[in-house]
Amino acid sequence: MDLMKTPSPEEGKKVMPGLHRRHFLKYLGAGASLAAIASFAACNKDDDNDNNIGDGVSLGSGDIAVLNYAYALEQLEAAFYTQVIASQFAGMTATEVSFFTDIRNHEIGHREFFKAALSGNAIPALEVDFSKVDFGKRDSVLATAKAFEDLGVSAYNGAGRFISATEAGKTYLGLAGKIVSVEARHAAYIRDLISNGSFANAEVIDANGLEMSKTPAQVFAIAGGFIKTKINTNTLPA
Structure with a gap:
């Protein structure tokens, strides 16, 4: 399928049958309860609903906007790797199937964690567009996987500064x-599949040995090409 929605929680359960809400925090090693996170999210939701000004799905504001930003990216990655496994490229080895399955499961776990943590503040399931990806060809799949993984790392690195200094924000x-x-x-593995030893080259590591970061605007300029659902990014930090 070229156009598809991210897999539902039910599909996620089929992939990871033992994984549910209380296991997300254990899986990620969190020290705070999901109830506390969801409660904080609800308390910080704008009462006047000003976040809905503008076109597209609203990400919310403050920490909620940043979490929904991450949730959108995790939806995209989960959908991509689900399709990679569902329509394997020619010549995919047993080792590659195993590793890509692990990556798919990780991304579904991340996606479902954010959905549970955001609770009623979560954006809906996004419709994605992978029409530019030839899932039958290894080079096309690996190039897209590399782009998504490098983008995901730089997105988290760039967004961390915008999380509030509250106790919930620290969590x-x-x-x-x-x-x-x-x-x-994931990024290191994909990069080495493409070119052995390229996992930490100058494309992603700066002269000081630090991972590069991107702003939300830079990230959506790339990721937006694969997301069919219109998203209002006006409330994200500039």
């Missing part, structure tokens, strides 16, 4: 750190 930041480290492992 969010800690969780984001755990997720971005997993995304970086």
Whole structure:
């Protein structure tokens, strides 16, 4: 399929049958309860609903906007790897199937974690457009996977500064750190599949040995080409 919605939670359960809400926090090593996170999110939702000004799906404001931003990217990645496994490219090895399945499961776990944490503040399932990806060809799949993984790492690195200094914000930041480290492992694996030893080249690491980051605007300029659902990004930090 060229146009598709991200897999439903029910589909996620089929992929990871033992994974549900209380396991997301255990899986990510979180110290705060999901109820506390969801409660904080609800309390910080704008009462006057000004976030809906503008076109497209609103991400909300403050920490909610940043979390929905991450949730949108995780939806995109989960949908992509679900399709990679569903329509495997010619010559995919058993090892590649195993690793791509692991990555798919990680991304579904990330997606469902954000959905549960955001609760009623979560944006809806996004419709994505992978019409530019030839899932039957290894080069096309790996090039897209590389773009998504590098983008995901730079997105988390760029958005961390916008999380509030509240106790809940510190919890969010800690969780984001755990997720971005997993995304970086994915990126390294994909890069080495394409060109062995390229996992930490100058495309992603600066002269100081630091991972590069991107602003939300830079990220959506790239990711937006694969998201059919219109998203109002006006409330994201500039």
